[in-house]
Amino acid sequence: DAGVIQSPRHEVTEMGQEVTLRCKPISGHNSLFWYRQTMMRGLELLIYFNNNVPIDDSGMPEDRFSAKMPNASFSTLKIQPSEPRDSAVYFCASKRRGTQYFGPGTRLLVL
Amino acid sequence: GQQVMQIPQYQHVQEGEDFTTYCNSSTTLSNIQWYKQRPGGHPVFLIQLVKSGEVKKQKRLTFQFGEAKKNSSLHITATQTTDVGTYFCAGPGRGSTLGRLYFGRGTQLTVWP
Numbered sequence: 748d749a750g751v752i753q754s755p756r757h758e759v760t761e762m763g764q765e766v767t768l769r770c771k772p773i774s775g776h777n778s779l780f781w782y783r784q785t786m787m788r789g790l791e792l793l794i795y796f797n798n799n800v801p802i803d804d805s806g807m808p809e810d811r812f813s814a815k816m817p818n819a820s821f822s823t824l825k826i827q828p829s830e831p832r833d834s835a836v837y838f839c840a841s842k843r844r845g846t847q848y849f850g851p852g853t854r855l856l857v858l
Numbered sequence: 859g860q861q862v863m864q865i866p867q868y869q870h871v872q873e874g875e876d877f878t879t880y881c882n883s884s885t886t887l888s889n890i891q892w893y894k895q896r897p898g899g900h901p902v903f904l905i906q907l908v909k910s911g912e913v914k915k916q917k918r919l920t921f922q923f924g925e926a927k928k929n930s931s932l933h934i935t936a937t938q939t940t941d942v943g944t945y946f947c948a949g950p951g952r953g954s955t956l957g958r959l960y961f962g963r964g965t966q967l968t969v970w971p
Binding site: 778846847848 | 889891893899900901902903906946948950954955957958959961963964
């Protein structure tokens with residue numbers, strides 16, 4: 748089993764640019780979660796999907812953030828326009844029987 | 859809203875010393891999960907406790923779930939440098955938030971050789 752796959756692993760961009768993070772969940776997992784981790788705020792849930800449907804996006808910081816899950820094997824988190832305060836590690840996780848399996852994360856730096 | 863709190867936030871120990879982290883939930887939990895994140899890594903599932911008063915062991919790690927199912931602890935006996943990392947507890951939501959986990963802030967463990 749390949750585990751949760753995220754790309755890119757690292758992203759450096761300039762303020763104002765669009766950033767797209769990608770996630771491929773573990774096959775057969777029907778829930779997908781996007782988290783953001785910073786020293787200041789810890790691990791924050793941004794949004795999660797059940798069977799490709801967004802269930803709770805209350806953690807999405809503002810309208811600059813959007814997430815999609817067009818099918819069971821792919822999800823994107825988009826930030827447009829990006830700001831320096833968006834710099835963080837973004838994790839995707841998929842769930843089976845209540846246990847979440849995290850991807851390796853995308854380390855985003857917005858200059 | 860539902861909250862999960864962990865203490866301490868940081869713990870520095872000498873190799874061979876014991877370590878304990880505590881987790882408290884604002885609500886009764888159906889289960890509690892523990893995850894470990896190595897420096898530069900991602901959270902990895904360690905264990906799930908379901909029953910009131912449950913105690914589970916994984917080698918030098920002992921996990922407890924409180925009788926009221928609102929608190930939990932992780933105890934590591936005779937720490938080793940391989941134990942370094944951040945330990946998170948997490949509890950599931952209820953009702954409309956049943957599908958998600960509420961994570962504590964984590965306890966960052968440093969082990970000095």
